[in-house]
Amino acid sequence: MSRPRSPTDPFAAWPKRNDANFVALTPITFLAKAAQVHPDRLALVYNDARQSWSETYARCRRLAAALALAGITRGDTVSVLLPNTPPMYEAHFAVPMVGAVLNTLNTRIDVALIAFQLRHAGTKLLIADGAYGAVVEAALARLDDPPRLVVANDPYEPGGRGLAGRDYEDFLAEGDPGYLWRHPEDECDPIALSYTSGTTGDPKGVVTNHRGAYLNAIGQILSWDMPDAPVYLWTLPMFHCNGWCFPWAVAAKAGVNVCLRGVVPPIVIEQIRRHSVTHMSGAPIVYDMLIGALESGDAPLRHTVKAMLAGAAPTTRTLHKGKQVGFDITHVYGLTEVYGPAAICTPRDEWRGAGDAERVRLNARQGVANIMQESMIVADPKTLRPVPADGETLGEIMFRGNVTMSGYLENPAATEAAFAGGWFHTGDLAVMELDGYARITDRSKDIIISGGENVSSLEVEEVLSRHPSVAAVAVVAKSDEHWGEVPCAFVELVAGQDVTARELQGFCRDHLARYKVPKAFVFGPIPRTATGKIPKFELRSLANKTAASTPPPRTAV
C-alpha cells in the first residue's frame, strides 16, 4: 500500500526538525559537558597553576559575559595575540559563546602584518599577552580605529608586563560565571578567522565555522582513538588553525591541557615526564628538536607519547628516531583551509608485517581523508577527474566535506578559485598510490623543472635526509641559464659532523637520477617560519642571489 506523496517532496508527510530534535552543532557544548560530568577533573595546567573543568567553564562564561558587557556581539571579531597560556584556551570557548569570531594572530609575525590583519578582520577587541607590548603598541598605532585592548599579564613570564591596558583578570572578573551562552543561530556561523601566510600578496582570512569545528574536534579524537582523560601537551601553537581543533577535542574528552609558552626542548621533555603526557602535536621541526635533545643528553622517555605530525612530510630519520626515543608518530596532512590536518595516514593492519624502511615509507604519505571529512581526491585540476591509482600520474589534492572552510573573508575571487568545481583545491601535487593513499610529490610551486624534466624537491630531500651527517635539508629551484632550473640544496649538518658538497652529490647519485642531483649546496641554519615550516620561496630567492653574487662560505659547485 502507499500513502499520498508530494511529487516534489516525497517526505512531505513525514515529521520534520523542531526545537527539541535539532540543535546547532558547536564545540562549546564539549566544555559545558566536561564541567557537568567531570567538574573536579584537572582541565588546565600551566607551571604551578591548576584549573578544574568547572573552574574553566566558569572562567569562560565570565569572559564571555565580560565581552558581552564590552559590546561584543554576533558578527564581531575578537583577535588574540597569545602564546599557549590559559587565556588562549579560554578565548576558544568564550569568544564563540557571544557569537563572535576568534581571530588568532601568529605571535611571531611583524607589526605590519598584525596591523593588516586587525584592520582586515575588523577587530573590535584584542586580547594580547603583556610580553608582546612593543609589537602591539606599534600595530595599534597604525590603525585609525584601534580595537579595545585587554592585556593578559603572565605571572610566569618575567618580561610579561610590558603593555598598558585593561588587565585580563580584572576584565574577566567583571563577568557573570553563570552567563547563559547561546548556541550559534546557524551552525555554519563563523567561529574563527585565521590568516594564511601566502607566498605572495596579502594574507587571506580563512573563515571556519561551528559545525566544522565540532566535527573536526571529534574527528581528531576518532583518528587517534583518543581515550577518556588524555593529557595533551600544547607544543602546537593554538594560533595555528586553532590548534587543529584540539582545544575543543581535549574538552570533549575532559582531558588535561598542559600549557606552554613556547617549545624549548628541555622544558617540553620535563613537562612530558612530569605530567605523563599522552598526546601532542607539531611540525617535524618540533620532533627533530626533541629527538636531538633526547639523544644528546636525556634518557629516552619512560612512556610512549602519541604524536601527530603535520606541516611537512616526515623524513625517514624523524619517524625512525622518533620511535626510538618514545614518540608514536601519526602523520597527518592538511592546511588552514581544512581546519588543519583533515587527512591522516591511517596505518593498515598489513603494514605490521612490512620491514622498517617500507613501514616508514608507507607512514610518510598523506593518506586518506579523516572520518569526518567526506573525501580527498587527487584529480586533474581542470577536468576534476581523479587520476588513476597508479602511484605515478600527477594530480592536485582536493577536499570536499564538512571540515572545509566557509571561504576567505572579503575575497570572493580567491574563494571562488579555491572552490572551483565544488572541490577545495589545495595546490599540492600528489599521486594516488595503488592502495588509495595519496602521496604528495610537491607543492605545485615547489616543483623544479630542470631541462624539461620535473624534479620533486621532496624526493631529493628524502634522499639527502638519509645521509648520516645531514640533520635537516631543503631543496629548491635555482635559475640556470642552461637547464632553466636546477635543484639547490640547503643543508644543516648534525653537530660535529662535516661533509662536502661533492660527497653529498656522490651520495645523491647513488640514489637518484642524474638530473635530480643538486647542482648547488648551501650549508648552515635553514630559515623557518613561525609555524616551523621552511619558506621555500625565501630559499629560492636566496638560492638565486647566492648564485649571482659571491657564494657564501661552504657553497660548492
Added chain:
Amino acid sequence: MSRPRSPTDPFAAWPKRNDANFVALTPITFLAKAAQVHPDRLALVYNDARQSWSETYARCRRLAAALALAGITRGDTVSVLLPNTPPMYEAHFAVPMVGAVLNTLNTRIDVALIAFQLRHAGTKLLIADGAYGAVVEAALARLDDPPRLVVANDPYEPGGRGLAGRDYEDFLAEGDPGYLWRHPEDECDPIALSYTSGTTGDPKGVVTNHRGAYLNAIGQILSWDMPDAPVYLWTLPMFHCNGWCFPWAVAAKAGVNVCLRGVVPPIVIEQIRRHSVTHMSGAPIVYDMLIGALESGDAPLRHTVKAMLAGAAPTTRTLHKGKQVGFDITHVYGLTEVYGPAAICTPRDEWRGAGDAERVRLNARQGVANIMQESMIVADPKTLRPVPADGETLGEIMFRGNVTMSGYLENPAATEAAFAGGWFHTGDLAVMELDGYARITDRSKDIIISGGENVSSLEVEEVLSRHPSVAAVAVVAKSDEHWGEVPCAFVELVAGQDVTARELQGFCRDHLARYKVPKAFVFGPIPRTATGKIPKFELRSLANKTAASTPPPRTAV
C-alpha cells in the same frame, strides 16, 4: 574599525556554505570509509561465513542497486523481518543508500501487529527471513496491497526455507557492486522507522533521521572509548532502535560484527570466547542469563567484555555478579524516541574510592545525556522548570538534542504532545541527584499509590533482588479496596532455592518502610517482551485477576 553590517544578518558579508564545504551527514559514509581504509579487514562473522569490509560495501551497493531496480526510491519504506544475520546488517546501509526508510520489525511480534505496521509504514518491499514463513504469509494475506517480498534463506538455520519468494542472494546479485549511492538530499531526511510497543492503543512509528543516526553512532563510540577494530557481538536485536546505532558505529571503527540469530547462553559464551569479543549490548535479562550460565557451568570469561546495559536499571546483583564473571557493565538509558540509549551513567573518577555497594548504586542511575545529545533534564512536566538537584524532588526526564526522533509517523497529535515546550517528554519519573545525575524512580505509569503514599516499584524490586534466593523480580500495583493500590511482587527464584512469601515480607520490612512492603507475591516465570523488558501493564492485569479469582499455587498473603 568595522565593516558595513546588515542589521538583520551580521554575517551577511562572510562566506557561506557551498557544495565543497557542506555535505549531509549520513552514517553510510562510515561503510564507504571502512571499505576504503581497511578493505581486507573482517567486517562480518556468522557461523563459518566471513565478509571483509570491501565485500560488505560491495554487497550493500548491490542490494541498493537491486532495490533501485525494483523501483524503491526516496521516500519509500522498506521493512525487514530479520534476526541479527548479515542481511539485517546490510539493510542498514543499502536501504538508506537509495533514500528509502528502513523499518525493522520485531521478530517476536504477532501477525496482526506485523500487518498493522506494514500497512501503516506503507511498506513497498519486505525482506524476511525464511524461518518466519507462517507469520509473514499470514500478515501479507491481511493486506490489500502487499509489498514485494524478498526472502533471506539462512543456510545455518535448519528451518530457514519456509517461505516462498524471491531469494535474497539472487535479488542482490542483480545489483551493481559499483552502484553510486547518493547522500540524503537533507541530512534530516528519515533513515529509519521503528514502532514502539505502547501499553495501550496502536503502536507509534518513531521516525529517526540521517543526522541523528550519524551523531549517535559517533556518540556510542565516544561514550565507550570504543577503539579501532572492536569485536562487537550482536546480542542486542538490530530491530530494536536499529541496534542503538551500533551497525553504523562498528563500521565507523572498522570493527567485526559477530552475528547471532538469537541469545542462547552457551552459544553466546562460545562466541565471546572464540572471537575474543570486546563489546556487546543488551537488556538486564541477557546479562542475567549469561551470568547464570557462567556461574553454573563454565569458568568465568578469560577476558573482560565491555557491556552496555539498557532497558531497565540493573540490579545490584547484575552489576556485581557481572563484574565477577567478566562483564564491565556500563549502564545506559534511553528509549526508541532517542535512538535507544541517549544517556549514560558515566563513571566519575571519585567513584573509584567508593565501596562496592556505593559504586553499584552510583552506576545503576540513568546518569547524564551522552556527548552527542544536547541535554537531559528532570523537570516539572507542566512548567518545564528543572527540579532542584536534591535527590528527592520528582520530575519527568526530558531530552533535547540531535539524538531525538523527528516525530511519530502520521500522528501529529502524539508528536506534538511528546514535544510540548520544545523538549521530548519520556514519561519516566526521576529525581536529579546532587551530582547532577538523574535517577529514575519509576516510569510514571509504574508508580504505586498506596494509601496516598507513592511507592516506587523500583525501590521495592531493588530490595527484593538482594535476597539470595531471588533470581528476578517485578513489582506492580494491585487494586485494593482499603489502600487503593498495594505492591504485588512477581518473583523468579534461583534454581533449587525455596522461600515463602512471609520470609520475603520479613526481608522487605528490614529494608523498607512498612507501606512499601508487597502485600501479595506471585512465584514463577515472569513474562517478558521481545526486547527482554517486563511488561508491567500485563503483570498489573495478572495481579488484579489473581486477587479476584483463585490464587495460583505459591501465592501468599
